[in-house]
Amino acid sequence: MNGTVFHTQQFLTYHNEGKFQFHHLLFYDRKRIVAVLAGGFRESGKVYDSPLGSSYGSFVTEDISAVTALAIVEAFEKYIKEKGVHEVYLTSAPVIYQPILTQNLDFALLYRDFAYQRHYISHAIELRNGILPFDRFQPKARNYIRRIIRDHLEVRVEEVPKSDLLRGLEEFYPILLENKAKFGVKPTHTLEDLVKLHEILPDLMKLFLVRVNDEPIAGSLLFLANSRVAIIFYHMLRYNFDEYRPIYLLMNSVTRWAQENNYSFVDIGVSQDTNDANPMTPALSLIRFKEKFDSRGVLRSTMWKSYKQ
Secondary structure: OOOOHHHOHHHHOOOOOOOOEEOOEEEEEOOEEEEEEOOEEEOOOOEEEEOOOOOOEOEEEOOOOHHHHHHHHHHHHHHHHHOOOOEEEEEEOOHHHOOOOOOHHHHHHHHOOOEEEEEEEEEEEEOOOOOOHHHHOOHHHHHHHHHHHHHOOOEEEEEEOHHHHHHHHHHHHHHHHHHHHOOOOOOOOOHHHHHHHHHHOOOOEEEEEEEEOOEEEEEEEEEEOOOOEEEEEEEEEOHHHHHHOHHHHHHHHHHHHHHHOOOOEEEEEEOEOOOOOOOOOEOHHHHHHHHOOOEEEEEEEEEEEEOOO
């Protein structure tokens, strides 16, 4: 009901063996699995973290009752205490990833004295039947897109076919490195990681490139997280080509493609000021930019509990 590709062992196998101390759990009601928990240990087994090595974790279930949710959390706590764990961190996917709106597990965790350790503000665009995403963009965004398409015939957006994704990644990755270096950071994934993920999960990624006279100047790499949500994991441009507003062109193409392929949301990621000491501090300029595309804020929350005596 609330699972994503990030919860699957197939996804997690892209990590080199030994990088993480994975310790995944299955929860049974008699002989029937009612929940799974992808995660593992840190700090010599004193911390249990879900996710570990991916974006979203916490419990994955069917549409369970409140009673079942309470029983799952109770069983988990008993197990964790037996293992001598001192702290637990659980970061679930935002509610937009669920086809059924329920917070029974959140209630069960809070009832058992878990607390919210942090919230990140993420943004998502809801894709509504019968309405083009472009038509709900702010007027300035629509005007940029129309002007570039009208006045710059040398600019085009390429939807890279799955059969040609490796070639596309090789063209996109230098843009990603250049963009991240501008802010003094490195991408989460190496090019080898992305190639390996494509080999393991050939339907995981979708890539769009913006070209000027065939030269790639920007790109959006989507991870198709589940049947409801496509997440823009990397959204990068070469800044010396900013006059072409390539991110605006990409937002138009990505949202149109996602709607045509029956996704309910495009998740465009968290908007935090990574230079601030408080990890929850919002990057307001980034938020204002995302809101130009009719996005709304959704919470990416982490629950925490200490078991130290």
